[in-house]
Amino acid sequence: MSRATLSRDAIVDTTIRLIREHGADALTMRGLGQALGTDPTAVYRHFRDKAELLRAVSERLLGTVTIGLPDGHEWRPAVVELCRRLRRALLEQPRLATALQFGPPLQPSEFAITEELLRRFCAAGLDIGAAALAYHSVIELTVGSAAIDAAMHSMSDRERSQQYTRWRSVYAALDPAEYPETVAASAAMYRGTAEDRFVHALGRLLDGLVPTR
Amino acid sequence: MSRATLSRDAIVDTTIRLIREHGADALTMRGLGQALGTDPTAVYRHFRDKAELLRAVSERLLGTVTIGLPDGHEWRPAVVELCRRLRRALLEQPRLATALQFGPPLQPSEFAITEELLRRFCAAGLDIGAAALAYHSVIELTVGSAAIDAAMHSMSDRERSQQYTRWRSVYAALDPAEYPETVAASAAMYRGTAEDRFVHALGRLLDGLVPTR
């Protein structure tokens, strides 16, 4: 049992790996210690508590969102791509959605995301106030899509499609007298991937936010 | 120490009260038992586990969403009002957002919400497939707005506005060279109430979802 030496980066690495493999809820300090090959409490030499560790994890995940974005003067593909990436990052860590509201020790990567979105909306012709509103709107949609899809995200493609099918059949089996539209729409519910549905919703939201004069 | 007799309804009542007073995270079975004046484990005679109790809580909260909705042939005010109510219900129990994805023992009140939204979208002239997409879009936005606002919701009005102000000053204090738009928009960020911002976003989303031919 060699005395492995840790670092913040190494801890964040295996934390993300564990979350990817077993889900965020299954992340435990003891399990983390075992995966690191050290005593669980060794992590506390590098992070004050679990919350700070998770903040570092979110910072790592959010850091990849804004890099290498398409840089043309077309605002819309850039916004869509940024939101897709943000959604994927949020999906990796469901609690991250609520952790966004932790008050003014904000993460640098969050500032980068905010700046990028505001810049694109201004480039689209919105004044600064409308850009701020658009920013809030887009973030809310993205967070919501990630939150709803979070539970399904840990399943395999096969399981997920099975789940969607089961879902649809539940809708289809409702009493047509009480839920006529739901029964009629059952085949169309949860169609395609969750990301497809999100991109569609985002497109309609952008249509409404940036009127094509 | 009189042997108080419980019921599912009474347990759900005080559970909601505790969540309202101390937040959902602070809800513990021992605390619940104390508030009920019984042994904590007595709750397990009425609910299999904490998850089932929370499902009953969400069913109770979601049940109020669809009742007494404005019933004219104008679809838009009805959709907005329903989403506002849904958002408020979700705010009361943050975990409820993710709990929505718990698979086919769905709650009756969820079906009622789905049916109502689909009906209104069909009344707005959408075909059934577009109505399903609109349903998903609107739900995602509502859940996201609730999730983001959840942390602030437990604070008093005074605390909340202080928090918003602090937030804005953090944005304003950023390096203008690196984050020009954010600094410029700082005064416009988090303006008004969170519900105002949500209603605005929902309006723009509906504009995009239901084109005015």
Next chain:
DNA sequence: ACGATGTCGTCAACACTGTTGACAACGGCG
């Protein structure tokens, strides 16, 4: 070169969580 200093992994323990099984008091039924 060597002792001091501070970093960092280890171990035991604490307070807390949800949950279970044995026990007993109670009320309704034959």
Next chain:
DNA sequence: CGCCGTTGTCAACAGTGTTGACGACATCGT
């Protein structure tokens, strides 16, 4: 009356995040 199922009580278990004392190690100043 006597039985029995319902339901509150109690002790206990496994698991969680976290803390403080301990000790090995590397680094640094003289």
